[in-house]
Amino acid sequence: MKYFYLVWCNLRRKKLRTLLTVLSILVAFLLFGYLAAIRQAFNAGIDVAGADRLVVRHKISIIQLLPETYESRMEQIPGVDNAMHMTWFGGIYQKPSNFFAQMPVEPEELFDMYPEYLISDEHKKAWLDTKSGVIAGRQIAERFGWKVGDRIPIQATAWTHKSGSETWEFDLVGIYDGAEKGTDDTQFFFRYDFFEESRAWGSGLVGWYVVRVDDPQKAAETAATIDAEFANSPRETKAEPEGAFIQGFANQVGNIGLIIMSIVAAAFFTILLVTGNTMAYTVYERTSELAMLKAIGFSDRGVLGLVLGESFLLAIIGGSLGLGLAWILVSMGDPTGGTLPVFFFPVKDLLLGIVLIGLMALTAGILPAMQAQRLQIADAIRR
Amino acid sequence: MANPLNWFSQVVSVTRFNLRTLPQRKGSSATAIFGIAGVVAVMVSVLSIGQGILRTMESSAAPENVIVLRSGANTEMMSGLSGDSTNIIAEGPGITRNEAGAMASPELFVVINLPMRSTGTDANVPMRGVRPQAFKVRKEFRIVEGRNFGWGLNEIIVGVGAKLEFAGLDLGSSIEVGQELWAVVGVFEAGGGLAESEIWVDAAVLQPAYRRGNSYQAVYVKLESREAFQNFKDALSTDPRLNVKIQREAEYYASQSTMIYNLITGLGTLIAVMMGLAAVFGALNTMYTAVSSRAREIATLRALGFRSGPVILSVLAESLLLSLAGGIIGAALAYLAFDGFRAATLNWSSFSAMTFSFDVSPELLVQGIILAMLIGMIGGLLPAIRAARQPVATALREL
Numbered sequence: 001m002k003y004f005y006l007v008w009c010n011l012r013r014k015k016l017r018t019l020l021t022v023l024s025i026l027v028a029f030l031l032f033g034y035l036a037a038i039r040q041a042f043n044a045g046i047d048v049a050g051a052d053r054l055v056v057r058h059k060i061s062i063i064q065l066l067p068e069t070y071e072s073r074m075e076q077i078p079g080v081d082n083a084m085h086m087t088w089f090g091g092i093y094q095k096p097s098n099f100f101a102q103m104p105v106e107p108e109e110l111f112d113m114y115p116e117y118l119i120s121d122e123h124k125k126a127w128l129d130t131k132s133g134v135i136a137g138r139q140i141a142e143r144f145g146w147k148v149g150d151r152i153p154i155q156a157t158a159w160t161h162k163s164g165s166e167t168w169e170f171d172l173v174g175i176y177d178g179a180e181k182g183t184d185d186t187q188f189f190f191r192y193d194f195f196e197e198s199r200a201w202g203s204g205l206v207g208w209y210v211v212r213v214d215d216p217q218k219a220a221e222t223a224a225t226i227d228a229e230f231a232n233s234p235r236e237t238k239a240e241p242e243g244a245f246i247q248g249f250a251n252q253v254g255n256i257g258l259i260i261m262s263i264v265a266a267a268f269f270t271i272l273l274v275t276g277n278t279m280a281y282t283v284y285e286r287t288s289e290l291a292m293l294k295a296i297g298f299s300d301r302g303v304l305g306l307v308l309g310e311s312f313l314l315a316i317i318g319g320s321l322g323l324g325l326a327w328i329l330v331s332m333g334d335p336t337g338g339t340l341p342v343f344f345f346p347v348k349d350l351l352l353g354i355v356l357i358g359l360m361a362l363t364a365g366i367l368p369a370m371q372a373q374r375l376q377i378a379d380a381i382r383r
Numbered sequence: 384m385a386n387p388l389n390w391f392s393q394v395v396s397v398t399r400f401n402l403r404t405l406p407q408r409k410g411s412s413a414t415a416i417f418g419i420a421g422v423v424a425v426m427v428s429v430l431s432i433g434q435g436i437l438r439t440m441e442s443s444a445a446p447e448n449v450i451v452l453r454s455g456a457n458t459e460m461m462s463g464l465s466g467d468s469t470n471i472i473a474e475g476p477g478i479t480r481n482e483a484g485a486m487a488s489p490e491l492f493v494v495i496n497l498p499m500r501s502t503g504t505d506a507n508v509p510m511r512g513v514r515p516q517a518f519k520v521r522k523e524f525r526i527v528e529g530r531n532f533g534w535g536l537n538e539i540i541v542g543v544g545a546k547l548e549f550a551g552l553d554l555g556s557s558i559e560v561g562q563e564l565w566a567v568v569g570v571f572e573a574g575g576g577l578a579e580s581e582i583w584v585d586a587a588v589l590q591p592a593y594r595r596g597n598s599y600q601a602v603y604v605k606l607e608s609r610e611a612f613q614n615f616k617d618a619l620s621t622d623p624r625l626n627v628k629i630q631r632e633a634e635y636y637a638s639q640s641t642m643i644y645n646l647i648t649g650l651g652t653l654i655a656v657m658m659g660l661a662a663v664f665g666a667l668n669t670m671y672t673a674v675s676s677r678a679r680e681i682a683t684l685r686a687l688g689f690r691s692g693p694v695i696l697s698v699l700a701e702s703l704l705l706s707l708a709g710g711i712i713g714a715a716l717a718y719l720a721f722d723g724f725r726a727a728t729l730n731w732s733s734f735s736a737m738t739f740s741f742d743v744s745p746e747l748l749v750q751g752i753i754l755a756m757l758i759g760m761i762g763g764l765l766p767a768i769r770a771a772r773q774p775v776a777t778a779l780r781e782l
Contacts, residue, residue, distance in 0.1 A: 017671060020664045027661035031654065038650065060560060061494045061507060063460065063734065064593065088734075096457050097642060099731060157461035166455040234594075236561070238496075248504040252729040252736060259726060263428050264654055270421030271661045277414040278668050285676075 003302075007309040014282070018314070021278055025318025025360070026325065028271040029353060033326020035264050036349035040182070041342055043250050049243035051216040052081075053113070054223050056209040057245075059236040065205035066235055074211055077229055079222035081214050084109035087195070087207035091154035091168065093144065100140050102154060102188040103207075104195035113210055116179040123148070123174025131194045133173035137185030141175050148172055160200040168198070181344050211239070276364030279311050283368035290372045291380030304373040311365030312358075319357035323350060393693035397684060398700045404680075405701070408673055415669040415702075416709040419758055422655070422662040423713025423751040427743060428721045429651035430750075433644050435742040436728075440640040443576030444632035445522050446609050447479075451602040451619065454626045458639065458733040459492040459601045466597035468625055476618050477611030478604055481519055486605040488516040491586050493593050494735045497558065498550045499727065506727070508549050509735040510539075510582040512589030512599075520605045523574030529554050530569050534585050540569035542579035544738030548727040552582070560592050577636065580727070580738040603632075639732050659758060666762025670702050674770040681770050682778030691771035698770050702763025703756060710755025714748045 011018045056074070058064035066085075074083040089102040107127050111117060119135065126148075127133045136146060146152065150172045161168055170190055178185040196203065213222045223239035230237045240248075283290075290303055298306075330345045405412055451472050456462035464472075469489035478485040491512030496505040511517075515534075518524050532538035537560075541552045551558055557566040565584065573579050590596065606615060616629040630638075674681070681694060722743040730737040 017668055020668045020671075024661045024664040024668075027657055027664070031657050031661075034653070034657070059496075060593075061496045063494050063507075090461055090734075092457060096638065096732065097645075099642060155455065157456050157458070158463070160455065232562075234561075244504075248506075249729070251499060251502045251504045252506050252727070259432070263425050267421055267425040267654070267658050270418060270425075271658070271665075274414050274418035274421075274661075274665045277410065278665070278672075281411055281672065 003306065003309065007306060007313055010286075010306075010310055011313060017278075017282065021275060021314055022318040022321070024271060024275045024278075025315060026322040028268055028275065029319045029322025029357070030326045030329070031264065031271070031322075032268055032353055032356065033323050033330060033345055033349070035261065035268070036353075037326075037330045037343055037345050039261055040344065040346050040349075042253060043247075049241070049246050050114075050212070051241070051243070052212050052219070053242040054211040054213060054219060054226070054239045055242050055245040056083075056211055056223075056226055056237050056239040058208070059227075059238045062208065064235070065202060065207060066209065066237065068204050068206050070209065070230070070237075073229060074209060074226060077222070077225050079214055079218055079225060081212045082109070082112060083209050083211045084113050085192070085206035085209050087192075087205075089154070089159055089190075089195075090157050091159070092157060093152070093154055098144070100186050100188060102190065104192040105189050106192050107189075110189060113212060116183045117176045117185075118179055119174055119176040123176075126173040127191070130171055130173050131191060132169065132171050133194075134170040134188060134190040135174040135176055136172060136188045138175055138177050140186040140188060141172070143186075146172050146175075148174060159195075159202070162198055162200045164200075181346075182342055184342060186342075209237075210242070272360050272364075276360065279314060279364045280368045283307055283310075283372060287372075287375065287380050291375050291377050294375060294377050295381065300373045303375070304369045307369035307372045308361075308365045311369070312361040315357050315361035315364070319353070319360070323353045323357075390690065390693065393689050394696045394700075397689060397693050397697035400680075400684075401697050401701045402704070404677065408676065411669045411672050412705055415666050415705050415762075416712065418662050418665040419706050419709025419755050420713035420716065422658045422758070423710050423755050424716045424720075425658055425713075426651065426655035426754060427714055427717035427747050427751040428741070429654060430648060430747055431717065431721055431741040431743040432726070433648040433651060434744055434747060435726075435739045436640055436644055436647070436737075438742045438744075439575060439577055439737070439739040440636040441633070442574050443578065444636050445605070446631075446633065447606045447611070448520065448632040449604045449606055449612060449615065450630055450632055450635045451604060452600070452628045452630075454628045456628065459490075460494075460733045460735065462492075462600040464489070464599050464602065464627070466599065468627070469599050469602050471622065471624055472602045472604070472619060472627070475604070475615050477606050477608075477615045479607050483515060483519070486516055486520050488520045488603045489514060489586070489599040490517060490601050490603060491589050491593070491595060491598075492600045492733075493589065495558070495560065495582065497552070499736075500548060500550050501727075503550075506549060506736045507729070507734060508545060508582060509580060509733070509737075510584060510589065511578070512584055512586030514586055517583075517603070520603045521573055521576075521578065523572070523576075524578075525572045526569050527572050528570035529567075532568055532583070532585060535587060536585070537563055537565045537588060538568045539565050539582050539584045540571050541567055541583075542581050542738075543570055543572050544579040544725065544727070545582060546570055547725055548580075548736070548738045558582075563592070575740075577639075577737060580736060639730060642731055643728065655754070659754060662758045663761050666702065666706065666758050667765060669705075670698065670763050670766035671769070673701070674698060674766045678770075678773060678778045682773060682775045685771075685775050686779065694771045695767040698767035699760070699763045702767075703759045706755045706759025706762070707752070709759075710752040713755065714751040717751070718743045718748065 058066055071083050071085055074080055086103045086105055091102050127135055152170045152172055153167045155167050213219050219241050226239040227237050327345050452462040453464055473485045473487035478487055493510050494507040495510045497508045499506045532540050546552045552567055554567055557564040619625055619627055619629055721741045724741040727736050727738045
């Protein structure tokens with residue numbers, strides 16, 4: 001403990017420099033934390049994709065529709081446990097930049113297929129009882145300040161209303177939560193029967209299917225069987241595991257994500273290098289002092305420990321403050337104001353951050369510390 | 384400051400003296416330069432992504448061009464216009480005419496899933512069904528390899544961006560559309576615009592393949608002048624046979640890119656601000672170290688009669704010089720590494736892939752160097768003041 005005090009005193013001697021060094025380390029780790037959250041957002045959903053779920057879409061492209069009748073045909077395929085359909089509504093709430101997914105679904109099917117969407121029985125019942133009812137994810141409801149009972153107008157883009165009106169009116173009857181942090185709670189689900197009877201065109205057609213298989217081990221086989229079932233028909237399908245489907249989407253956006261990530265990773269290391277250099281310099285400056293310590297009886301190892309201790313203390317203070325601040329900032333919401341469906345600081349990256357703090361302390365401290373260890377008292381004091 | 388000339392010559396001589404001692408402080412000066420170069424390089428490269436997207440969108444638009452969609456649709460993808468409606472639109476007032484008639488191009492816009500070269504996973508590649516006027520309405524459309532597709536044939540031409548990013552679009556290969564094979568017979572450029580991410584095909588071939596009957600999604604119109612817009616818009620929006628939304632191309636493309644542009648510039652700015660802070664701390668540290676390691680020299684100068692103004696300015700000048708060097712290196716690095724770098728992303732509003740190249744524009748380079756100077760200014764000012772304020776006697780006595 002007495003050595004800790006010595007280290008602490010050393011750091012306090014040049015308060016300003018210590019403060020500046022701590023602040024640079026803080027910023028580096030703040031950046032790191034933010035980065036982790038952004039990377040998570042770009043890969044949204046891959047971690048939480050159901051291993052037992054397939055996504056089945058039109059073979060040529062996702063924008064082409066499939067008949068609603070495929071559902072019962074799929075459910076008869078051996079290996080398929082359940083199938084449900086979804087359709088991209090693509091409407092606008094107030095302004096186009098308020099982007100979020102709206103999809104007509106069959107309510108009972110949704111909760112059966114996605115047990116990770118948690119909703120109270122009361123809200124579920126209200127949805128089953130209200131044809132124009134809609135349930136929204138917690139995050140999206142909070143973003144727009146929606147309360148249960150609100151009437152939400154959505155302007156149609158592709159799906160015009162039978163009445164000729166461009167606006168669809170929905171009643172918010174419930175809010176669902178995600179079971180896990182990575183669960184997408186920005187979606188807006190309304191009833192397919194309401195959609196079917198109100199749409200001006202496309203009756204009997206749906207966007208894509210989500211299929212649950214009996215045995216996740218045989219997911220690929222089952223996907224092939226599904227595609228074979230509809231092969232050579234006017235509307236062929238392409239089935240793939242949900243994870244692969246989401247990965248494909250992430251890859252499409254991700255090219256950019258990857259580039260940003262690598263640029264910023266380079267930046268992170270630049271900051272670390274610069275800071276490490278400053279830390280090394282402060283030791284160099286004190287050569288004669290360290291020699292003095294040795295002269296009064298400190299062992300070589302003791303001096304090594306002192307210098308390393310100093311760099312560890314700096315890195316730990318700066319690093320943990322940075323990670324903590326990143327944690328707070330990230331939980332305050334994403335910087336784009338809601339464009340990213342999930343935005344949080346993953347625990348595994350927090351751990352990686354802690355490892356990096358140690359690594360940084362070691363790389364910045366080890367050379368000067370070894371120099372201090374090797375110091376010849378007579379030479380150093382004469383300098 | 385009795386004698387300005389004397390004052391000025393003091394500044395010059397102290398600065399020269401400072402700079403001459405720079406080699407003695409190689410380590411910490413190089414660190415400062417390196418740090419600032421890093422910050423500038425990162426800021427410029429991230430912002431060049433946003434800039435590139437913006438430029439792609441801007442070069443897609445011609446000032447006198449107009450896009451007509453179904454009312455309520457905010458993208459081509461969501462729009463739908465019957466063949467009859469497109470004919471009525473082509474009769475609107477103020478449309479430029481050429482030998483083939485009114486320069487109004489009805490177009491079909493769909494996506495087709497093709498694997499990306501980089502990952503092998505599917506991308507939503509935009510595919511456009513066109514009629515002959517499409518080539519006339521767009522400026523700078525040019526076939527650079529092969530030839531145009533034949534009307535009525537299962538042939539396609541692909542944009543240069545699409546060819547680079549998506550697999551199977553090389554000249555001579557073909558893509559599978561349902562039961563048919565469509566051959567790639569040409570590669571085109573379109574002035575760097577969005578169309579370069581697309582596949583083009585005869586609309587009459589695309590309609591049945593996507594079960595669209597005789598319908599289209601958008602009409603691109605070339606007006607006689609920019610000013611003809613209002614008249615054209617009024618005529619079409621009051622026509623009882625039509626239910627359409629009329630926008631200038633520039634407006635339309637701007638609305639298409641808002642989301643992705645904001646996302647990237649938002650992130651870019653955030654990252655730049657954070658890194659800028661770190662660099663300011665680094666620069667402060669470097670300059671404080673520089674000042675404190677020369678405390679005696681500075682004190683000696685002041686004892687000799689140098690005033691504090693020149694001392695402050697000289698430290699500032701050193702810091703600015705270091706940051707300028709860092710800024711230039713950083714900007715140059717970003718330029719060399721990323722200018723023209725091609726990438727693809729998903730255009731969320733139209734649900735389809737777009738390719739673009741990073742644009743390290745001169746403005747961005749200047750911005751980066753300004754940022755560097757700002758860091759140098761902040762990093763140099765406080766240490767400079769400290770240098771000037773140190774009591775001469777104490778500093779001289781210091782070890």
